[in-house]
């Protein structure tokens with residue numbers, strides 16, 4: 527295969543938030559082109575959106591079912607290669623399974639599905655079809671995060687003992703869901719979001735970042751979940767102590783009622799020789815702290831010293847490699863993997879470095895565990911489960 531990959535989209539119309547970010551990221555590296563979509567649950571909005579994205583009318587569909595059926599009937603040289611599904615959580619599993627059944631690779635946003643059972647079934651379908659699947663846990667895409675992961679894997683900080691990960695936001699400080707805000711409405715509705723609110727929406731990002739950077743797995747959780755805004759149906763705040771499989775201890779905090787906060791996700795990891803500190807609102811800096819020398823700041827584009835950071839860096843030092851680029855790294859690595867497989871080549875480890883279905887299953891286990899621990903004052907530690 528020596529051409530751009532053809533992308534379709536479910537969700538991401540003019541009525542949506544994250545779809546536009548996905549399109550910017552997917553198109554950033556000239557590996558991918560948008561060819562079709564069912565951009566909204568409302569067919570009129572889907573049509574209008576398709577026009578704005580300069581797509582031919584016949585490739586803009588009223589339902590995702592129609593899209594998968596019709597695209598599968600197009601000649602091989604025209605039909606989409608993969609679909610990006612960027613709908614609310616309760617519309618993840620069905621379109622993902624249907625896409626795989628019709629032979630399309632899938633990019634899906636987190637949390638992977640509505641329930642853990644669905645996530646396990648989705649894994650079976652991915653294994654059965656052999657198609658490529660990516661899950662957009664964005665924060666794993668930053669070059670400084672890749673550098674940190676590699677440094678920990680090389681043992682530069684010694685044995686990892688302590689992890690602090692936090693994701694404070696403030697946008698749900700008031701009852702925004704009552705104002706008709708679509709993003710707030712489905713996120714606070716257990717029938718659409720799932721059994722967790724804040725913990726499903728951003729706690730899963732924090733948990734994924736902690737496991738991705740350290741290479742460790744959470745084995746037990748002690749948690750508290752809170753609903754601060756009166757009459758809200760799901761948690762809007764919470765915290766968890768975590769035990770990891772090497773004996774390390776962690777603290778995770780996620781909140782959407784920290785009034786005034788933006789997207790201040792931050793992680794600190796400490797081994798017995800030193801530690802690191804990264805925050806996404808200052809994404810090019812990785813602070814390194816040592817027991818025997820002064821603190822260092824490694825910078826993206828100048829002083830990162832791993833091949834994996836270089837592979838995921840686009841600009842010279844000083845130009846922030848931000849949210850769009852982190853998203854784009856997931857898309858580029860996914861596209862390189864799909865193309866390599868189509869050419870009968872083995873994708874390299876660098877190409878395969880994007881979150882997949884196992885990360886999604888871990889995310890659903892995190893939601894289940896933190897919810898069961900978070901409202902239980904009788905039991906201190908709840909086992910994470912041992913599925914993946």
Ligand SMILES: NC(=O)c1ccc[n+]([C@@H]2O[C@H](COP(=O)([O-])OP(=O)(O)OC[C@H]3O[C@@H](n4cnc5c(N)ncnc54)[C@H](O)[C@@H]3O)[C@@H](O)[C@H]2O)c1
Pocket residue numbers: 536537538539540541542543544545564565566567568589590612613614615617635636637662663664708709712727
């Ligand atoms: N990775 C990240 O950083 C990140 C950030 C934001 C959101 N997300 C995830 O992305 C997903 C979407 O979130 P959002 O904030 O963009 O939601 P949104 O409400 O802004 O947009 C959802 C879109 O899906 C469409 N839709 C709903 N049902 C559909 C159907 N049956 N067929 C076709 N389209 C349908 C809606 O019309 C809308 O266009 C969620 O799963 C969310 O958790 C991830």
